[in-house]
Amino acid sequence: MSASRRSKTRSRISHQQSWIWGRHTVLEAIRSDRWTPCEVRFVEDLPREEFAELAQFCAERDVESSVVSSDRLEQLVHHQAHQGMIARMPEYTYLPANDLFQRRVSNALYLVLDSIQDAFNFGAALRSAEVLGVDAVLVGERDQCGMTSQAVRSSAGAVHHLPIHRSSDLTDALAKLQTRDIQVIAASEKGDRTIGECDLVRSTAIVLGNENSGIAPERLALCGIQARIPQTGRVGSLNVAVAAGIVLYEAIRQRTIPESD
Numbered sequence: 001m002s003a004s005r006r007s008k009t010r011s012r013i014s015h016q017q018s019w020i021w022g023r024h025t026v027l028e029a030i031r032s033d034r035w036t037p038c039e040v041r042f043v044e045d046l047p048r049e050e051f052a053e054l055a056q057f058c059a060e061r062d063v064e065s066s067v068v069s070s071d072r073l074e075q076l077v078h079h080q081a082h083q084g085m086i087a088r089m090p091e092y093t094y095l096p097a098n099d100l101f102q103r104r105v106s107n108a109l110y111l112v113l114d115s116i117q118d119a120f121n122f123g124a125a126l127r128s129a130e131v132l133g134v135d136a137v138l139v140g141e142r143d144q145c146g147m148t149s150q151a152v153r154s155s156a157g158a159v160h161h162l163p164i165h166r167s168s169d170l171t172d173a174l175a176k177l178q179t180r181d182i183q184v185i186a187a188s189e190k191g192d193r194t195i196g197e198c199d200l201v202r203s204t205a206i207v208l209g210n211e212n213s214g215i216a217p218e219r220l221a222l223c224g225i226q227a228r229i230p231q232t233g234r235v236g237s238l239n240v241a242v243a244a245g246i247v248l249y250e251a252i253r254q255r256t257i258p259e260s261d
Contacts, residue, residue: 020089020152021073021082023050028157029087030057035160037087039064041073046084054085077149092147092159094166100136101176108135108182109251110205114170114215115143116240121211123154124241130158132248133255137162138177140170143210174222177205184223186215187247189237191228198227200251208240208247 020026027050029037042054044067058065073082111129116122122145129137144166145151152159167173174184182203187195198204207223209215215223229238229246238246 018088018149019077019086020149021077021079021086022153023083023085025153025157026085026087027053028160029089030054032157032160035089035092036061037063038090039088040085041066041068041076041087042085043068043070043073050085089152095136095163097165097167097173100138100163100165101180103135105135105203107201107255108203109133109200109248109255110136110138110177110182111244111248112138112170112174112184112205112207112219113144113244114207114219115140115210115213116208117143117145118211118240119145119148119150120154121145121239121241123151123156123159125208125244126151126155126162126164127158128241128245128248130155130162132245132252134162134248137164138170138173138205139164139166141166141168171216171218171222174205174207174219178222183225186220186223186226187229187243188214188220188226189228189231191226193225193227194230195227195247195250196230198225200254204251206247206251208244211240 020029026040029035030040030053040054040058040063042051044051046054054065057063070084073084073086074080077086111125111134113122113125116125116139126137147159165173178184180203182205184205184207185198186207207215207219229243231238
C-alpha cells in the first residue's frame with residue numbers, strides 16, 4: 001500500500017473514531033446484530049448480567065475480547081466516561097441505494113440531512129429519527145459528518161437500528177424520492193407555512209440543512225414546500241438536532257393521534 005493510500009485510510013478510520021464506549025452504546029452494538037465490533041474490552045467489576053452478556057457475545061461471534069483495567073480503557077479512548085466497556089468498530093456500512101429506492105413503504109417517512117458537520121448534532125438527529133419512527137435517513141458525502149464515535153454516542157445506539165443511506169449525489173437522491181410520489185419538505189425558518197399546517201401523513205421526506213448555511217440551493221429547489229417551526233422567542237433559529245426532533249414529532253403526532261369528530 002502506498003504512503004498516500006495509507007494516509008487516506010488513517011484519515012477515514014482514525015484511532016479515535018474506531019472506538020465507541022459507554023454501557024448503553026456498546027450493549028446496543030452487540031444486541032443489534034447489525035454493526036458487529038472487531039474487539040470488545042471491559043472491566044471485571046461490571047454488573048454480573050452485563051459481564052456475562054459481553055463474554056457470551058464475544059465467544060459466540062468469535063470477537064476478540066479482553067478484561068482490562070479501567071485505566072487501560074481510559075488510555076485507549078482518552079476519556080474517563082467509558083463506564084467500564086469499549087468496542088472497536090469496523091467502518092460503518094451504510095444502506096445501499098438499491099435497498100433504499102426499491103423499498104415500498106406505505107406512508108414512508110424519511111429524514112434528509114444536508115451537510116450536517118457537528119457530530120453531536122448528527123447523532124442527536126439520528127436518535128430522534130429512530131425514536132420517532134423514521135423509515136430511513138439520507139445523508140450526502142460532501143461536508144457531512146461521518147459515523148464518528150461522538151456521533152454514535154450522541155445517537156444513544158440509534159445507529160445500530162436505523163437504516164442510513166449515504167449518497168454521493170444527495171440532490172439526485174431527493175429527485176428519486178420524488179419520482180416515488182414522496183413529497184419533499186424543507187424545514188426552514190423562512191417557510192411560508194408552519195410544519196403543523198403540512199400534511200405529514202402522506203409519504204414525506206423532511207430536509208434539514210447545514211448548521212450555518214442551511215439547505216443547499218439545488219436541494220432547496222426540489223422541496224415543494226418550505227415549512228417553519230413556530231417561534232416566539234428572540235433567538236433567530238433552533239439547533240438542527242432540536243429542529244429534527246420537533247418536525248419529526250409533528251409527523252408522528254399527525255400519524256398516531258386520531259382527528260376529533
